[in-house]
Every structure is written in structure tokens, then in C-alpha cells.
Amino acid sequence: MANDKIMKITVTRYRPEQDAEPFQQTFDVPYHNETSVLEALFYIKDHFEPSLSFRWSCRMAVCGSCGMMVNGVPHLACKTFLRDYEGKAMTIAPLENFPIERDLVVDISDLIEKIERIKPYIIPAAKDKNMPLTKEYRQTPQQMEAYRQFAQCINCGCCYAACPQYKINKDYIGPAALTLLYRYDIDNRDAGSAIRDEFLSSENGVWGCTFVGYCSEVCPKHVDPASAIQLGKVKSATNYVIKMFKPE
Ligand code: FES
Structure with a gap:
């Protein structure tokens, strides 16, 4: 030096x-x-x-x-x-x-386990299950922009270190995993929303967040987990109302 x-x-x-x-x-x-x-x-x-x-x-x-x-x-x-x-x-x-x-x-195994739990990959619709891997899933720039910033997470764990809810409740799914969950839910190529709703809407999902916002402040990649989680709350509430009228 x-x-x-x-x-x-x-x-x-x-x-x-x-x-x-x-x-x-x-x-x-x-x-x-x-x-x-x-x-x-x-x-x-x-x-x-x-x-x-x-x-x-x-x-x-x-x-x-x-x-x-x-x-x-x-x-x-x-x-x-x-x-x-x-x-x-x-x-x-x-x-x-x-x-x-x-x-x-x-030891970040808890973070990794939570990221795996929310199924952080595109789940195709039943009709596309046997689609050849070579099929193109085209998106418009607007469709990509909807989730782009939430896809920048590098799983560093800084948001979990900043989160007061995770500090007191290790069952809380936490900022990075919930952000990733929201990222896939709003991707127009994905059809796994109903599968992920179990985690999104659970007591330890988005409703476990008290919106302190420190996760977004410390994120080194300028992702905004606090916003993804609040948007996730809107999605969870919408899912709840839809299920009331269409239980199937
Ligand atoms: S060494 Fe890879 S993020 Fe710092």
C-alpha cells in the first residue's frame, strides 16, 4: 500500500x-x-x-x-x-x-433456507409445463422494469442485520426473501403466485414487517425491500378478498 x-x-x-x-x-x-x-x-x-x-x-x-x-x-x-x-x-x-x-x-444458512423456501425462480403456468426449453419468453421494457430493481439483490444479508423484526423473531421471512418473492410474483412470465401466497400472507410474511425501512437504507445495491414488502401487503390483502369471493 x-x-x-x-x-x-x-x-x-x-x-x-x-x-x-x-x-x-x-x-x-x-x-x-x-x-x-x-x-x-x-x-x-x-x-x-x-x-x-x-x-x-x-x-x-x-x-x-x-x-x-x-x-x-x-x-x-x-x-x-x-x-x-x-x-x-x-x-x-x-x-x-x-x-x-x-x-x-x-452462519447465513437461515437466510439461504428462507430464500429457497419462497421458490425464487419462474414457475410456469400449467399450460406451459411441457413447453420446450428453447421457447422464448419475451417481455416489453415496461414488464421488465416492474421487477428490475428487486432483482438486483445479491443476498449479502445486510438487510437482515438491519431489520429489528428479524432481530426479535427469527421465524420472520425477512427483507431479502420477501423482496425476491415479490420480484417473481410480479414477473409476467411467472404463474407461481398462488403457491407463494402461503409465505407472502403468513404471520411471518409481509405482515411481520413494521415498516421501519432501515433495510432499504443499508442495501448496498439500492434495492428497496421496504417498498417490496409494502407492495406485498397490498397483494396479500387483494388475494384475501379474491379468495372470499372465489374460494376455489
Ligand atoms: S467481495 Fe463480493 S460483494 Fe464484496
């Missing part, structure tokens, strides 16, 4: 085979204008603590692996820069609301 400044960075450590509970370690890290939090962690690993564990892959805000708390706020480490914390100390901790596995690595 071409370095001219030093930042004090405090990192949460936890090695389950030897630590009874997480503790903090502080390091002096040299940085320049382009140093990301992820690069600062690499510096710590290369120069001070080779055993420091954290997740990463793409280094370009695409894979969603590097979600962590930076000064108490969920961020992607590869998209967060030390220059924005100039003159302050920095603390880096594992994503909140998930069990810590080791150092900054958390």
Missing part, C-alpha cells in the same frame, strides 16, 4: 476452539484514498493476524460475501472506503442477527 495515513481499526475476533466468547483486537492500518475495508482486513491478515477470518470473493460488490458491520452499520467491506471515516476510529464486527462462526464469518 502506498500509505500516508494510519487508521485505528478494531476487529471482532472469535476462534471457537479457544475463545469462550468474542473479543476485540485493535490494529494500526496504513491507508490511502482507495483503501477499502476489505483491503484493510487483508493488511491485518498479511501483517498482524494470519488467522483472521472473513468472507469475500468478487471484491466488486457482486457476490454478496463480504457483508459486515462497520461502525455499527451493515456494509459490504469491498464497497466501503476508509477515506469516508477520516479522523475517526473504525470498528468492524460480524453481521448482526446471525450466529458468529469465526471472527467476521457468520
